[in-house]
Amino acid sequence: MASIIEPRVLKGFRDFLPPAEIKRKEIQRILEGTFENFGFVPIDTPALEYRDVLLGKGGGETDKQVYAFQDNGGRDVSLRFDLTVPFARFLAAHRNELYLPFKRYHIAKVWRGENTQKGRYREFTQCDFDIVGPDSASADFEIIFMMYTSMKALGVENFIIHISHRGIFNAFLEHNDLKGANVEILRAVDKIAKIGADEVKKILEPVTGGEMADKILDFIKAETNWQDTLKKLTELVGGENEHTLRMESLFKLATETGISEALYFDPSITRGLDYYTGVVYETFLKDIPRIGSVCSGGRYNNLAGLYTKEELPGVGSSIGLDRLIAALEELDMLSTKESLSRVLILNMDDSLMGYYFSMASKLREKNISTELYLEKKKLKNQFSFAEKKNIPFALICGEDEYKNGTVNIKNLTTRESFNNIGFDEAIKLIQA
Amino acid sequence: MASIIEPRVLKGFRDFLPPAEIKRKEIQRILEGTFENFGFVPIDTPALEYRDVLLGKGGGETDKQVYAFQDNGGRDVSLRFDLTVPFARFLAAHRNELYLPFKRYHIAKVWRGENTQKGRYREFTQCDFDIVGPDSASADFEIIFMMYTSMKALGVENFIIHISHRGIFNAFLEHNDLKGANVEILRAVDKIAKIGADEVKKILEPVTGGEMADKILDFIKAETNWQDTLKKLTELVGGENEHTLRMESLFKLATETGISEALYFDPSITRGLDYYTGVVYETFLKDIPRIGSVCSGGRYNNLAGLYTKEELPGVGSSIGLDRLIAALEELDMLSTKESLSRVLILNMDDSLMGYYFSMASKLREKNISTELYLEKKKLKNQFSFAEKKNIPFALICGEDEYKNGTVNIKNLTTRESFNNIGFDEAIKLIQA
Numbered sequence: 001m002a003s004i005i006e007p008r009v010l011k012g013f014r015d016f017l018p019p020a021e022i023k024r025k026e027i028q029r030i031l032e033g034t035f036e037n038f039g040f041v042p043i044d045t046p047a048l049e050y051r052d053v054l055l056g057k058g059g060g061e062t063d064k065q066v067y068a069f070q071d072n073g074g075r076d077v078s079l080r081f082d083l084t085v086p087f088a089r090f091l092a093a094h095r096n097e098l099y100l101p102f103k104r105y106h107i108a109k110v111w112r113g114e115n116t117q118k119g120r121y122r123e124f125t126q127c128d129f130d131i132v133g134p135d136s137a138s139a140d141f142e143i144i145f146m147m148y149t150s151m152k153a154l155g156v157e158n159f160i161i162h163i164s165h166r167g168i169f170n171a172f173l174e175h176n177d178l179k180g181a182n183v184e185i186l187r188a189v190d191k192i193a194k195i196g197a198d199e200v201k202k203i204l205e206p207v208t209g210g211e212m213a214d215k216i217l218d219f220i221k222a223e224t225n226w227q228d229t230l231k232k233l234t235e236l237v238g239g240e241n242e243h244t245l246r247m248e249s250l251f252k253l254a255t256e257t258g259i260s261e262a263l264y265f266d267p268s269i270t271r272g273l274d275y276y277t278g279v280v281y282e283t284f285l286k287d288i289p290r291i292g293s294v295c296s297g298g299r300y301n302n303l304a305g306l307y308t309k310e311e312l313p314g315v316g317s318s319i320g321l322d323r324l325i326a327a328l329e330e331l332d333m334l335s336t337k338e339s340l341s342r343v344l345i346l347n348m349d350d351s352l353m354g355y356y357f358s359m360a361s362k363l364r365e366k367n368i369s370t371e372l373y374l375e376k377k378k379l380k381n382q383f384s385f386a387e388k389k390n391i392p393f394a395l396i397c398g399e400d401e402y403k404n405g406t407v408n409i410k411n412l413t414t415r416e417s418f419n420n421i422g423f424d425e426a427i428k429l430i431q432a
Numbered sequence: 433m434a435s436i437i438e439p440r441v442l443k444g445f446r447d448f449l450p451p452a453e454i455k456r457k458e459i460q461r462i463l464e465g466t467f468e469n470f471g472f473v474p475i476d477t478p479a480l481e482y483r484d485v486l487l488g489k490g491g492g493e494t495d496k497q498v499y500a501f502q503d504n505g506g507r508d509v510s511l512r513f514d515l516t517v518p519f520a521r522f523l524a525a526h527r528n529e530l531y532l533p534f535k536r537y538h539i540a541k542v543w544r545g546e547n548t549q550k551g552r553y554r555e556f557t558q559c560d561f562d563i564v565g566p567d568s569a570s571a572d573f574e575i576i577f578m579m580y581t582s583m584k585a586l587g588v589e590n591f592i593i594h595i596s597h598r599g600i601f602n603a604f605l606e607h608n609d610l611k612g613a614n615v616e617i618l619r620a621v622d623k624i625a626k627i628g629a630d631e632v633k634k635i636l637e638p639v640t641g642g643e644m645a646d647k648i649l650d651f652i653k654a655e656t657n658w659q660d661t662l663k664k665l666t667e668l669v670g671g672e673n674e675h676t677l678r679m680e681s682l683f684k685l686a687t688e689t690g691i692s693e694a695l696y697f698d699p700s701i702t703r704g705l706d707y708y709t710g711v712v713y714e715t716f717l718k719d720i721p722r723i724g725s726v727c728s729g730g731r732y733n734n735l736a737g738l739y740t741k742e743e744l745p746g747v748g749s750s751i752g753l754d755r756l757i758a759a760l761e762e763l764d765m766l767s768t769k770e771s772l773s774r775v776l777i778l779n780m781d782d783s784l785m786g787y788y789f790s791m792a793s794k795l796r797e798k799n800i801s802t803e804l805y806l807e808k809k810k811l812k813n814q815f816s817f818a819e820k821k822n823i824p825f826a827l828i829c830g831e832d833e834y835k836n837g838t839v840n841i842k843n844l845t846t847r848e849s850f851n852n853i854g855f856d857e858a859i860k861l862i863q864a
Contacts, residue, residue, distance in 0.1 A: 004738070004739060004740065004741060005484065005485055005488065005738050005739055006485075006739070007485065007521040007522075007524040007525040007736075007739040007740070008482060008485060008525075009478060009481065009482075009525065010478060010480060010481060010482060010503075010507065010509060013478035013480060013481075014478065015475070015476070015477050015478070015522055015525065015526065016474075016475055016476035016477075017475060017526060017529060017530075018473035018474065018475060018536065021473070021474040021475050021476050022473060022474060024476070025464070025474055032457070036772045036801055037796045037799065037800075037801050037802070038792075038796070038801075038802070038803070039771065039772070039773040039776075039801055039802060039803025039804075041450035041453070041454060041770075041771060041772060042448075042450065042453040042454060042457055043447070043448055043449060043450060043453050044447070044448035044453050044456070045447050045448075046441060046442060046445035046446065046447070046555055047479065047511075047541060047543070047555060048442060048445060048499070048511075048543065048554075048555065049441065049442060049445075050440060050441075050442060052437065053437055053438075053439065053440065056437065064504065067480070067501075067503060067504075069499075069501030069502070070501070071442075071499060071545060072496065072499075072545045073545070075442065077442060079479075079480075089439040090439075090447055092439040093439040093440075093441065093447065094447065094449060097449060098449075099770070099817060099820050099821060101805075101806055101807065101817075103803070104450065109479060111479070111480065113503060113504045113505070122480075123478055123479060123480065131806065133806075133807070134806045134807040136806055136807055136808075137785075138779075138782075138785045138789075138804065138806045138807075139806045139807075141785075141789070142789075142804065142806060145789060149793075149796075252786060253785060253786045253789060255786070256785075256786025256787065256789070256790065257786055257789045257790050257793065258790070304439075306436070306437050307436060307437055307438070307439040308436065308439070309436060338473075338531070339471065339473060340468045340471070340473060341471040344471075347570075350570075353569075353570045353573075353685060353688075354684060354685045354687070354688025354689055355688065357570075357573070357574075357577060357685060357688070357689045358688065358689050358690070360470075361581075361689065364469045364470070364581075367469065368469075369468055369469050369470075369471055370469070370470070370471060371470070371471030371535070372471075372570065372574065373533075374533055374563065374565075374566045374568050374570045374571040374574060375533065375565070375566040375568055375570075375571075376568075385531060385533075388531050389531065
């Protein structure tokens with residue numbers, strides 16, 4: 001006989017046991033339901049793509065994190081590392097089959113060979129949603145509104161969406177002749193939540209000089225409310241422009257739909273070196289802000305530029321499902337279920353198994369998830385199975401009950417028994 | 433500016449545009465609903481695993497089809513090529529966390545570097561469900577019953593499940609001192625649907641001699657009904673044994689639950705060289721039998737033998753989702769939807785956008801999927817968008833209707849208009 005292979009899993013990869021996978025599916029279904037309710041449609045793309053298509057001709061920093069290899073046909077291929085690049089490629093490839101405005105969502109696994117020490121995974125699930133076509137305040141707002149509605153649908157109440165605008169930030173840099181130092185400034189500002197204003201200033205000073213560093217720190221500081229922040233920024237960029245007007249429109253829409261309480265104009269949000277050109281946002285859970293943003297994104301006005309000369313404006317957002325689930329778990333907002341069954345039909349007598357299957361069908365037709373115990377074992381074992389799996393009801397039907405056309409129901413939570421009752425009454429008990 | 437990269441996709445891989453992905457999700461949700469109604473729970477495993485864990489220490493025939501490579505850490509890894517091997521590994525790894533009987537389903541992508549010429553894909557979706565623990569007729573039957581119920585839930589009526597038993601086949605070979613020629617005989621018999629009895633005989637004759645070849649062909653020929661086939665086979669294996677009794681129990685259960693019409697005892701079903709030890713089955717759509725089985729599986733009594741010394745009996749089945757969808761498409765059983773939206777709120781006036789968003793929320797609270805047109809465009813364009821996406825209703829609300837607290841509804845299918853009606857009435861119209 002061959003020796004046993006140790007059933008090990010790669011570092012950074014995970015098995016999902018039923019309690020974890022049940023949770024994931026519940027959350028995914030809630031999100032999909034919300035997105036579809038907003039008129040967003042699903043797409044899917046391959047896990048594996050041509051390496052140069054995913055990484056561009058250069059490669060660069062992401063390269064080392066990417067799972068890339070030669071396939072059996074000698075092609076250079078790579079596992080996708082996000083859903084944004086494949087979406088850009090998808091848009092260019094199918095431009096003629098899609099009607100704009102195009103609203104899509106995509107929930108799928110991505111892979112990155114990241115350092116796993118910080119509790120990061122090498123395989124994780126992204127959940128992206130985007131609107132391609134309109135460059136309008138209402139498109140920006142729809143994404144924010146859908147983020148808001150998704151959080152509510154998941155039962156999260158205590159969250160805040162930090163919003164800013166890269167166009168205003170760029171206008172500020174331009175207004176102060178700082179455009180050349182763009183990258184250094186963005187990198188520094190991006191760190192403010194982690195290292196604080198003083199440390200950011202220390203990084204900025206050699207680049208911009210002390211006075212300008214103070215000006216930048218003033219710029220990225222939020223005032224007490226949206227209007228005041230907007231007013232200050234408008235002054236600092238030399239007056240109204242299309243970007244400041246966009247932020248005004250956004251606030252108007254948020255107020256009119258009653259969600260402005262959940263939004264916070266925070267000029268320090270820049271999303272680092274990413275490709276955003278307009279509004280940007282991050283979502284924090286107020287009870288555990290330290291885990292970082294659970295839903296982030298923004299507007300990028302040339303989404304598919306790598307693959308087509310047509311300019312396709314887009315606005316979108318991405319939920320890191322793993323981080324969100326970890327957060328909801330920490331907040332004790334997720335139940336742990338070993339089973340989805342509502343009732344276990346015990347095996348009292350193997351010769352009644354056909355009858356049990358027929359009863360199970362009738363229960364399932366009423367959408368009552370029903371499990372059958374498929375072996376002849378001691379009743380004690382069967383009950384203990386139901387309890388381990390937290391199945392709330394047991395249906396017991398032996399030879400006598402079968403002859404009488406009745407069943408016994410035991411509520412395993414309250415320990416109440418209901419003996420010799422009709423099947424319809426049993427259904428009502430189980431449904432209640 | 434960098435040159436444009438052609439947005440190409442690897443051969444054998446596919447993008448799923450909304451109409452295709454909507455269908456896939458619908459089918460997946462129906463299947464998940466059915467499985468969960470039977471008390472099956474979901475699991476997930478990594479797409480990428482250690483190569484030796486997936487392929488065993490040898491490798492062999494599957495090897496060439498497998499996407500295998502070295503990761504950045506120098507580990508030999510491979511993309512999963514089915515869901516059975518990862519499940520066996522999963523069982524061994526988590527044996528102490530699982531309660532038997534364990535009923536799980538797993539729907540996920542798998543990858544094989546197969547020849548794509550026959551319309552085969554290199555990335556496709558498997559849908560597996562198994563019961564681990566009991567070796568009983570009722571466990572075998574539950575899988576068959578769930579296959580049956582799944583087909584019905586998908587709206588498929590005209591299907592037949594061919595069932596056989598590898599234990600009876602093996603007993604027949606043993607009874608005739610043919611155990612040594614096991615592999616050649618299985619390979620030959622497996623071809624009968626494709627090449628016919630005469631050709632199979634030609635392959636068998638040199639191995640078994642002519643008389644025995646006839647005997648084998650007689651053995652694998654079904655009689656007019658289950659009982660007669662079982663009777664013949666029982667005689668040909670030298671009398672009743674646990675396997676013939678199992679087939680008798682299965683037929684009893686099928687009869688008692690009223691599904692025996694959909695089952696066909698077909699001794700020519702062997703599932704080739706696979707690891708099955710008990711019941712085996714394949715499912716054919718009677719209207720397009722040539723596409724082959726859409727749902728196949730069987731019993732294997734030492735599922736996780738590669739990874740643990742504990743014998744774990746299992747019975748399960750697998751739906752090839754891509755093949756099933758192709759079949760349902762060919763049977764015109766799937767609708768093509770560009771959109772899931774029930775109503776499009778037209779943009780009559782940008783200043784009313786907040787009001788539109790609020791109306792959309794109210795519709796969505798009633799689970800009416802609602803899309804907003806996010807740009808100020810000509811009405812003609814907005815209507816044409818709704819029609820291209822097959823959205824059945826348009827909601828029109830300009831300055832006047834806003835002031836009156838009314839809306840106009842246009843049914844885009846019947847072309848009827850309902851003007852200046854209250855919002856509650858509009859909801860009823862759209863829901864109807």
